[in-house]
Amino acid sequence: MYKKLFLASVLIWIVSLGIFAKFFITGSTTPSADSRKTIHLSPSEKDVVLGEMRTVLKSLNGVLKSLGESNFKQASSEAKKAGAGMAVDINPVVMAKLPLEFKKIGMGMHDDFDKFSLDLERGMTEKQALVRMGEITNKCITCHVTYRLE
Ligand code: HEC
Numbered sequence: 001m002y003k004k005l006f007l008a009s010v011l012i013w014i015v016s017l018g019i020f021a022k023f024f025i026t027g028s029t030t031p032s033a034d035s036r037k038t039i040h041l042s043p044s045e046k047d048v049v050l051g052e053m054r055t056v057l058k059s060l061n062g063v064l065k066s067l068g069e070s071n072f073k074q075a076s077s078e079a080k081k082a083g084a085g086m087a088v089d090i091n092p093v094v095m096a097k098l099p100l101e102f103k104k105i106g107m108g109m110h111d112d113f114d115k116f117s118l119d120l121e122r123g124m125t126e127k128q129a130l131v132r133m134g135e136i137t138n139k140c141i142t143c144h145v146t147y148r149l150e
Contacts, residue, residue, distance in 0.1 A: 027099035
């Protein structure tokens, strides 16, 4: 009797752990008609994520403009605006709904902006800066071809 109960509880434990692990990796996603993955968020959560996207684009634009004026100090502070600091106040519920891979690419991009900001401050050539921007914008593409929000 006790043995059966014990086995049943172990089984329930393993199944819940499995569900939790699956959710942690895939987030709240389903396949979409355009062969990307749809991440399901509430309308207000979607607004937060899209708001971040617009901030990142604005920061990128700021870096480009500043580089055009050869103002590396300004470019550095524009790049910083898209660094890890901007993602700290994302709600844990939204974090849980985002797939692990999405978070990895996103955090990688924020770290790249922080490193880029530091290097712009320390000194780099315009060509080196362009190469870095090419690498960073490649991460925008990687994520955009993989995920959409709904
Ligand atoms: C970790 C994933 C990820 C990364 C990295 C990422 N994006 Fe996005 N972005 C998305 C998703 C998902 C959407 C929603 C697309 C959809 O639903 O079709 C989006 C939407 C946007 C939008 C539309 C915003 C709006 O108001 O509708 C802009 C602009 C944007 N991204 C810019 C960028 C730029 C610039 C970068 C890189 C510097 C970037 N994103 C990097 C995932 C990402």
